[in-house]
Amino acid sequence: MIDVKGVTKAYDQKIVVNNVCLQLPVGGVTSIIGPNGAGKSTLLSMISRLLPMDAGTVTVDGLDVTKTPSDVLARRLSILRQDNHLGSRLTVRDLVTFGRYPYSKGRPTAEDMEHVRKALDYLNLEDLADRFLDELSGGQRQRAFVAMVLCQDTDYVLLDEPLNNLDLKHAVAMMKLLRRTADQLGKTVVLVLHDINFASCYSDYIVAMKHGQVAYQGTPEEIMRPEIMRHLYEVDVTVQNVNGQHIALYYA
Amino acid sequence: MSLESLAITNRVPQKTLSLSRPAKITLLLSLFVALTIFAFMTVDVKGNWDFVIPFRGTKIAAMALVGYAIAVSTVLFQTITNNRILTPSVMGFDAMYVLIQTALVFLLGTQRMMALSPQLRFVIEVVLMVSFAALLYRWLFGGPRRSLHLLVLCGLIFGVLFRSLASFMQRIIDPNEFAVLQDMLFASFNSFDRDLLVVSVVLVFAASAVAWRIRHTFDVLTLGRETAISLGVDYRRVVSIILAVIAILVSVSTALVGPVTFFGLLVANMAYQLTDTYKHRWNLPCAAALSLLFLIGGQMVVERVFSFNTSLSIIVEFLGGLMFIILLVRGVASR
Ligand SMILES: Nc1ncnc2c1ncn2[C@@H]1O[C@H](COP(=O)(O)OP(=O)(O)O)[C@@H](O)[C@H]1O
Numbered sequence: 124m125i126d127v128k129g130v131t132k133a134y135d136q137k138i139v140v141n142n143v144c145l146q147l148p149v150g151g152v153t154s155i156i157g158p159n160g161a162g163k164s165t166l167l168s169m170i171s172r173l174l175p176m177d178a179g180t181v182t183v184d185g186l187d188v189t190k191t192p193s194d195v196l197a198r199r200l201s202i203l204r205q206d207n208h209l210g211s212r213l214t215v216r217d218l219v220t221f222g223r224y225p226y227s228k229g230r231p232t233a234e235d236m237e238h239v240r241k242a243l244d245y246l247n248l249e250d251l252a253d254r255f256l257d258e259l260s261g262g263q264r265q266r267a268f269v270a271m272v273l274c275q276d277t278d279y280v281l282l283d284e285p286l287n288n289l290d291l292k293h294a295v296a297m298m299k300l301l302r303r304t305a306d307q308l309g310k311t312v313v314l315v316l317h318d319i320n321f322a323s324c325y326s327d328y329i330v331a332m333k334h335g336q337v338a339y340q341g342t343p344e345e346i347m348r349p350e351i352m353r354h355l356y357e358v359d360v361t362v363q364n365v366n367g368q369h370i371a372l373y374y375a
Numbered sequence: 376m377s378l379e380s381l382a383i384t385n386r387v388p389q390k391t392l393s394l395s396r397p398a399k400i401t402l403l404l405s406l407f408v409a410l411t412i413f414a415f416m417t418v419d420v421k422g423n424w425d426f427v428i429p430f431r432g433t434k435i436a437a438m439a440l441v442g443y444a445i446a447v448s449t450v451l452f453q454t455i456t457n458n459r460i461l462t463p464s465v466m467g468f469d470a471m472y473v474l475i476q477t478a479l480v481f482l483l484g485t486q487r488m489m490a491l492s493p494q495l496r497f498v499i500e501v502v503l504m505v506s507f508a509a510l511l512y513r514w515l516f517g518g519p520r521r522s523l524h525l526l527v528l529c530g531l532i533f534g535v536l537f538r539s540l541a542s543f544m545q546r547i548i549d550p551n552e553f554a555v556l557q558d559m560l561f562a563s564f565n566s567f568d569r570d571l572l573v574v575s576v577v578l579v580f581a582a583s584a585v586a587w588r589i590r591h592t593f594d595v596l597t598l599g600r601e602t603a604i605s606l607g608v609d610y611r612r613v614v615s616i617i618l619a620v621i622a623i624l625v626s627v628s629t630a631l632v633g634p635v636t637f638f639g640l641l642v643a644n645m646a647y648q649l650t651d652t653y654k655h656r657w658n659l660p661c662a663a664a665l666s667l668l669f670l671i672g673g674q675m676v677v678e679r680v681f682s683f684n685t686s687l688s689i690i691v692e693f694l695g696g697l698m699f700i701i702l703l704v705r706g707v708a709s710r
C-alpha cells in the first residue's frame with residue numbers, strides 16, 4: 124500500500140501540494156486527474172522520492188521513501204516522468220535494458236535480457252529496438268520509456284501522463300496493457316491522465332486534484348459527475364452512460 | 376546456391392571476428408599512444424642513454440598522469456552534470472586549487488610551509504581541495520537539475536572569485552614569500568614539479584580505485600538525476616564520491632603543470648564523437664588515450680619543431696577553446 128500522509132511542497136512560498144493525505148490500495152489501476160498545475164506531477168515525484176518534500180511522509184509497503192535505500196525502492200516502485208529527455212544517444216534496447224539496472228547493476232544476465240525482450244514485445248517495439256531514441260517520433264519514444272519502466276518489474280508502477288504523444292490506437296493499446304498488468308500480474312498501477320474518459324473507462328479508482336489538494340476521490344461512477352467535473356475544470360460537462368461506461372462530453 | 380545465401384555464409388565468420396566500433400577505436404588509439412611514447416623516448420637521442428631514458432621517462436610519466444587526470448575528470452564531470460560543455464576547469468575547480476595553495480602560504484607563512492616536505496604539503500592541499508570541492512559543488516550538483524546557463528554563470532563567478540582572492544593574497548604577502556609561492560605556482564608542461572610525481576601517481580591510483588568501485592553507476596547517471604534515482608542509484612552519495620575523485624585528479628594535474636582550461640573539453644568530446652556510445656567503458660579509455668596522444672605528441676612537436684619557442688599549453692588550449700566555441704554555438708543553434 125502507498126500511504127501519503129500530510130505531504131506538502133512549496134516553491135518560494137507558493138504551496139503547490141498542500142497537506143495531501145491519500146491511501147492507494149494494492150492492486151488495480153488508480154488514475155489521478157485534475158487541471159494543469161494542480162500538483163499531480165509534484166505529488167507523484169514526491170511519492171517516488173525524486174523530489175524532497177517540505178512536510179509529511181510517504182510509505183510504500185511500510186517503507187519510508189525518504190529513508191529507504193534507493194536500490195531497495197527501485198525493486199518495488201518504478202516511475203515514468205512527464206518529460207523525459209536524454210543527453211546521450213541510446214537505442215531503444217539500451218534504454219529498456221537500463222530498466223533492469225536495479226537487479227543487474229549494469230551487467231544484464233540472460234534472464235534480464237529475457238525481461239527486456241518481453242517488455243519490447245509488450246509495447247510492440249521489436250522493429251524499433253535498435254533505432255536511436257532521437258530518431259523516433261514522440262509517441263514511439265514514449266513507448267520506449269514505458270517499456271523501460273515495465274522492465275523494472277516492480278509491484279508499484281507510477282506513470283505521469285503515459286498517453287503523452289500517443290495516437291488513438293496506441294493510447295488504447297497502452298491503457299489495455301496497463302489494465303492487463305494490473306489484472307494479470309497483480310501490479311499496482313497509478314497514473315496521471317488528462318483524458319478523463321480514459322480514466323473513467325480503465326481505472327478502478329480516481330483521485331481528482333485541484334490547487335494542490337485532493338478534491339475528490341472515488342470510483343469512476345462517483346467521480347464522473349457533471350458538478351464535480353465543472354468544479355474541477357471550470358467548463359460545462361455532461362456525463363452520459365454509454366454501454367455501462369460514464370463518458371464526459373465537453374466539446375459543446 | 377543463390378547469391379543471397381552465399382552472401383550470408385560469407386558474412387558469418389567476419390561477424391564473429393569483428394570487434395565493435397568503440398572497441399576498434401580504443402585499440403587503435405592505444406596503439407597510437409604506444410607508438411608516440413616509443414617515438415618520444417627514442418627520437419634524436421644524442422649521447423648517454425642512461426641519462427636520456429630516466430629524463431624522458433619522468434617527463435612522459437608526468438604527461439601521462441596529467442593527460443589521464445584531465446580526461447577522466449572531464450568525462451566524469453560531464454556525466455554527473457549531464458552536459459558536454461562544462462568541465463571542472465570551466466566550473467572553477469583549478470582556480471580553487473590555486474586559491475588553496477595561496478591561502479596556505481598566506482595563512483601559515485612560507486617558513487612553516489617550507490618546513491613540510493613538498494609531498495606532505497601537496498597531500499594537505501589535496502585533502503583541503505576534496506573537502507571544499509565536495510561541499511561547494513555538491514550543493515550545486517547534488518540536487519534537482521539546474522539550468523545550464525545558471526551553471527556556466529556560477530562557474531564563471533567561482534573562477535573569477537577564486538582567482539581574484541588568490542591574486543589579492545599574493546599581492547599583500549611578503550615579497551620573499553611571494554617568490555616561494557610563485558615558484559610553486561609556476562608549473563607548466565616544460566617545467567613540471569618533479570618532486571610531486573610519485574605522490575601524484577599514488578593519488579591518481581587511489582582516486583581511480585574509488586571510481587572503479589562505482590563504475591556501474593556511470594552509465595546510469597547519463598540518464599539524468601531523476602531516472603538514475605528511480606533506478607536505484609544513491610544519487611547524493613555517488614555524486615559526492617565522483618566530485619571527490621574529480622577534485623583529486625584536478626589537484627594532481629594543476630599541481631604538476633598548472634591550470635588547463637579547455638583541453639579536457641577537447642578530448643572528451645572527440646572521444647564521444649569517435650565511440651558514438653554512452654558507455655563509459657569505451658568513453659573513458661578513449662578520452663584518456665586521446666589526451667595522452669595530444670600531450671606527448673604535442674610536447675614532441677613543441678620540442679623538435681618549435682624548439683621550445685611556443686608552449687604546449689597554448690596549443691592544446693587553443694584547440695580546446697575552439698571546441699568550446701563550436702559546442703556553444705551548436706548547442707545554442709539546436710535549442
Ligand atoms: N521546479 C519548480 N519551481 C517552481 N514552481 C514549480 C516547479 N515545478 C512545478 N511548479 C509549479 O507547481 C505547480 C504544480 O505543478 P505540477 O505538479 O507539474 O502540476 P500538474 O502535473 O498537475 O500539471 C504549478 O503551478 C507549477 O508552476
Ligand SMILES: [Mg+2]
Pocket residue numbers: 163164165205283
Ligand atoms: Mg504534470
